[in-house]
Amino acid sequence: MRIREMEIPKRYHIKKTDKETLSQWFYLMVLGRALDDRAPNYLKQAIGWSYHAPYAGHDGIQLAIGRNFDRKTDHLFPYYRDLLTCISAGMSAEEIICNGISKDNDVAGGGRHMSNHFAKPEWNINNVSSCTGNHTLHAAGVARAMKRYKHKGVAISSHGESSVSEGYVYEAINGASNEQLPVIFVFQDNGYGISVPKADQTANRKVANNFSGLKNLRIIHCNGKDVFDSMNAITEAKEWSLKNQKPCIVQANCVRIHSHSNSDRHELYRDDMELNYVSEYDPLAKYRRMLLRYNRFTEKELQAIEEKAKQEVKEAHKKAMAAPDPTSNSIFDFVVPEPYNSVKYPDGTHKLDGPKKKMIEAINETLKDEFRHNPDTFIWGQDIANKEKGGIFNVSKGMQQEFGIERVFNAPIAEDFIMGTANGMTRFNKKIRVVVEGAEFADYFWPAMEQFVETSHDYWRSKGQFSPNVTVRLASGGYIGGGLYHSQTIEGALSTFPGVRIVYPSFADDAAGLLRTSMRSEGFTMFMEPKALYNSPIAATPVPDDFEVPFGKARIRREGMDLSVITYGNTSHMCLQAAEKLSLEHGFDIEVIDLRSLVPLDKETILNSVKKTGKVLIVHEDKVFSGFGAELSAIITEEAFEYLDGPVRRIGSTFTPVGFNRILEKATLPSLEKIEEGMRKLLNY
Amino acid sequence: MKKIGLIYSFNTNKTSQAAKKIGEQLGNAVVHVNVENITEKEFLKYDNMILGVATWFDGELPNYWDEFVPAIEDMKLKGKTVAIFGNGNQKGYPENFVDGIGILGKLLESRGARLVGFTSAKEYTFESSQALRGDEFCGLALDFENEASKVNGKIKKWAEQLKKEFD
Numbered sequence: 001m002r003i004r005e006m007e008i009p010k011r012y013h014i015k016k017t018d019k020e021t022l023s024q025w026f027y028l029m030v031l032g033r034a035l036d037d038r039a040p041n042y043l044k045q046a047i048g049w050s051y052h053a054p055y056a057g058h059d060g061i062q063l064a065i066g067r068n069f070d071r072k073t074d075h076l077f078p079y080y081r082d083l084l085t086c087i088s089a090g091m092s093a094e095e096i097i098c099n100g101i102s103k104d105n106d107v108a109g110g111g112r113h114m115s116n117h118f119a120k121p122e123w124n125i126n127n128v129s130s131c132t133g134n135h136t137l138h139a140a141g142v143a144r145a146m147k148r149y150k151h152k153g154v155a156i157s158s159h160g161e162s163s164v165s166e167g168y169v170y171e172a173i174n175g176a177s178n179e180q181l182p183v184i185f186v187f188q189d190n191g192y193g194i195s196v197p198k199a200d201q202t203a204n205r206k207v208a209n210n211f212s213g214l215k216n217l218r219i220i221h222c223n224g225k226d227v228f229d230s231m232n233a234i235t236e237a238k239e240w241s242l243k244n245q246k247p248c249i250v251q252a253n254c255v256r257i258h259s260h261s262n263s264d265r266h267e268l269y270r271d272d273m274e275l276n277y278v279s280e281y282d283p284l285a286k287y288r289r290m291l292l293r294y295n296r297f298t299e300k301e302l303q304a305i306e307e308k309a310k311q312e313v314k315e316a317h318k319k320a321m322a323a324p325d326p327t328s329n330s331i332f333d334f335v336v337p338e339p340y341n342s343v344k345y346p347d348g349t350h351k352l353d354g355p356k357k358k359m360i361e362a363i364n365e366t367l368k369d370e371f372r373h374n375p376d377t378f379i380w381g382q383d384i385a386n387k388e389k390g391g392i393f394n395v396s397k398g399m400q401q402e403f404g405i406e407r408v409f410n411a412p413i414a415e416d417f418i419m420g421t422a423n424g425m426t427r428f429n430k431k432i433r434v435v436v437e438g439a440e441f442a443d444y445f446w447p448a449m450e451q452f453v454e455t456s457h458d459y460w461r462s463k464g465q466f467s468p469n470v471t472v473r474l475a476s477g478g479y480i481g482g483g484l485y486h487s488q489t490i491e492g493a494l495s496t497f498p499g500v501r502i503v504y505p506s507f508a509d510d511a512a513g514l515l516r517t518s519m520r521s522e523g524f525t526m527f528m529e530p531k532a533l534y535n536s537p538i539a540a541t542p543v544p545d546d547f548e549v550p551f552g553k554a555r556i557r558r559e560g561m562d563l564s565v566i567t568y569g570n571t572s573h574m575c576l577q578a579a580e581k582l583s584l585e586h587g588f589d590i591e592v593i594d595l596r597s598l599v600p601l602d603k604e605t606i607l608n609s610v611k612k613t614g615k616v617l618i619v620h621e622d623k624v625f626s627g628f629g630a631e632l633s634a635i636i637t638e639e640a641f642e643y644l645d646g647p648v649r650r651i652g653s654t655f656t657p658v659g660f661n662r663i664l665e666k667a668t669l670p671s672l673e674k675i676e677e678g679m680r681k682l683l684n685y
Numbered sequence: 686m687k688k689i690g691l692i693y694s695f696n697t698n699k700t701s702q703a704a705k706k707i708g709e710q711l712g713n714a715v716v717h718v719n720v721e722n723i724t725e726k727e728f729l730k731y732d733n734m735i736l737g738v739a740t741w742f743d744g745e746l747p748n749y750w751d752e753f754v755p756a757i758e759d760m761k762l763k764g765k766t767v768a769i770f771g772n773g774n775q776k777g778y779p780e781n782f783v784d785g786i787g788i789l790g791k792l793l794e795s796r797g798a799r800l801v802g803f804t805s806a807k808e809y810t811f812e813s814s815q816a817l818r819g820d821e822f823c824g825l826a827l828d829f830e831n832e833a834s835k836v837n838g839k840i841k842k843w844a845e846q847l848k849k850e851f852d
Binding site for chain 2: 013014015189204205206209221223226253255280281286289290293294
């Protein structure tokens, strides 16, 4: 039978389901609704819960998601309206209230994330973003890990129907379909994205049917307001997805009885008739009527259950109100996890002499070495592995042949999917280390920025409960005649986000050492590769087989007393050449510091050098205006002003795009001549 | 003609309007019954039935019918003759035009009832309907939103058809 036409077995039925189960469901539904109805009171009393998206009207489907989730085997990604989902999955009323009023013992993340974003990472109830549907990519990623490790479980991604307007939701579903991943995408369809009706989102009212052309995908429609229809739909979706190892969409038709959230006023865009019929179809009231109509419970029995739920809420309220608030100085905890500690190379230098390796070889060999060292490593990206081709610049050449397609594989041309599934895959266990080529060129990383931001938040937002252990490699920078979209170097923009490390080597040995440290560390690292140096002899060095470079350790590549030049990436070599030239021609003694690591930054080495020379030139390839050098300049001015004998000057790109014509490129990017001139000016100041 | 149970929600606007018009056409044989508080016994009283059902949301039964479904599922309806009418909106909800007629029709047939009152679907424009059987609907589709002027004529014609098709 074609999967679209398969019937949903009626496992649950008002007349057949055992009384104990019906009783549990009623209790959970009443408990959830009591909390949902009570939430606005906390705001009115200025206690908290200042964001509340009521779930009333989604009761059937949320009960069903939670009841079908198995914390031992599955991963659940609830969205900001999933209160009952989380209660049904086993979270307590106290845990819900502590999240609502942002207490330190909020199990989602100690009050760091917005209220109504319920989670319990310890149970695989993931702490997700407020960006609607952004966790679809994480669900696809963790499901990929389940498949790779032959684990029997499913990822359940829950969100509103308007989320399908987001491109990344398409990327997730397309990827799950293509890779045949056990993900259940639940669209809780209440007809609105805040005030925007479905008709303004997409032409198809049954938005799940927008995906009907995708292979390997089952689509189930159910009545999300009805307990039995929802239970039957989700139970079937999970069983089918597990058995067939394929994704399933469940579109559950719900009603939104209240406004989108406490900051919305639905009476501004919904008429009385609509407000009346949505409240008439209250799923909880319907379930209660059914229990009585079919003589499964007496009125007295139901009242007793309602009373018990009321009591639980009362007690939970008392405990939550007495729980501690987070302390202000805790904001600096869990920004980035502690990195791998290099015992053998504590300052990231070595004295090996011998044959030199090019940067491309150093990266390739380190990747392979780390893949041999850790069997839980994976790499993917566009162009990463197809026969003899290994990456756009062949950096990953030979990896698929050695480690197989399960660990080294191509990704679709969807940068956000690459990034988001990297984040998701590392949720499966802490041993996994993922490396991705974030984009063919750094210039194409921008579509992945929403997942970049997300990944930078995860560790902090979950109060250290989840660390995305991902290294993103990006072929960066110009000097190849690449024009606007093959010359960008984007570290200046990236460095404004806390929660991510950014490294930018200039030499082969540092590239190898930083990559090894990154792949052995917990956390999220951007590994910027100056692609013009991949095969350049000037970047080639001897590389110890086990070399490691700790984060936040700059390297003084040339010592001097007259001027400190702070640089990284492509311009390190120009600075060294210019310094050598001025030394030979004029006897100037110039110090050149290769930062290697931008975040964390080696302030100590920088400030010590400034104190010694009194003059500073900052050189990088990125734009001067708002480039990373602006931060360096500000730090030096603030912390070493009294040691300065001249202005801190910067050399970098002009505040223009990089033109394709070589004349335009040259005019834009820093060059040996521009740097030499900059050095002269400062030396003569 | 035997008594006909005309069963629909009295708490509706257009369905009630249509039911009243159908009742007028069929005369004294018709007994109006409110589905909102119907019992199994009341439902089974009639061998000839006309059911009025709207389609809610994206193709669901209204809750007053939906909550009665578990009761119907256990009924033996052999010997019962049933006609169904329902309102739909071809332009606004073309994906599930008069689905309610189809859902109820399928259920009743599965319990042994004989469906009558099929009408041609040719003059309607829609994308999908659970009420469709070949090029006919298994009941009468009314579209007050887009062709209100045709409602009376369709009801009249359907009532004449039912007079012949009911026992």
